[in-house]
Amino acid sequence: MNYLDRKYQATMSVHQLSILLQYSNQDVFQLGNFVPLTALSLPTIIRAAKALVETGFLISNEKDLTELSVLTLNTSFNSKRINVKVALPQSSKPQEKEAEATCNTLMQDRKYYMECTIVRIMKARKVMKHNLLVEEVLKQTQSRFFPDVQFIKKNIEALIDKLYIQRTDQNDEYEYIS
Structure with a gap:
């Protein structure tokens, strides 16, 4: 000065x-x-x-x-x-709102990425057991983020609701709906 x-x-x-x-x-x-x-x-x-x-x-x-x-x-x-x-x-309030918005956007992006990964795997394999599907999803998504199993299960349920996959007669098995 x-x-x-x-x-x-x-x-x-x-x-x-x-x-x-x-x-x-x-x-x-x-x-x-x-x-x-x-x-x-x-x-x-x-x-x-x-x-x-x-x-x-x-x-x-x-x-x-x-x-x-x-x-x-x-x-x-x-x-x-x-x-x-x-x-x-x-300034805490704008930063908190910005952090919350970023977190929500990140979770939404991860959800879409997870759904795409599950559909891609099921489209290639047609029928797959639950544990193998979860394992494969973990392998393919670990380069971007490490999802917990509960998050994967939620997305599988969402895809069942959206009619991308369905449960087979065996309870722990899923089938791709083309």
């Missing part, structure tokens, strides 16, 4: 740096003005700016930052340490 009386070495993310670099031309910015200047989304800019405000590099009169918030460069920044680390504030 060259504009201060004392030299500081700051560690921050690229997003935070891109915001701070805009202050080389002027000392006051409206938060929404960073969107075209940095090519970042507004939520990303708000997160990065919030961290810069909490660290003390920027000054804001508002606690909750919005697009209309005015941020001023703190030209009288002072810290006991020479090395200053700017951490990103953690």
Whole structure:
């Protein structure tokens, strides 16, 4: 930080740096003005700016930052340490929703992959015992993920309901329906 009386070495993310670099031309910015200047989304800019405000590099009169918030460069920044680390504030709710959505998508993809694998095996073998089918499914899917036997059983039942396979007269045997 060259504009201060004392030299500081700051560690921050690229997003935070891109915001701070805009202050080389002027000392006051409206938060929404960073969107075209940095090519970042507004939520990303708000997160990065919030961290810069909490660290003390920027000054804001508002606690909750919005697009209309005015941020001023703190030209009288002072810290006991020479090395200053700017951490990103953690936003738990959006991350939890995103993680849940990713998990749901992953489980759906695995379900479809499992069903395709079972149908492919049954189409090739026509008739197969339950244990052999489960074994073969485990062999073919282990390159992508390790399914548990309960997950395989659920998918076999789903394929029976969808009329891709059916149980034979022997209870532990399945037959492919063409």
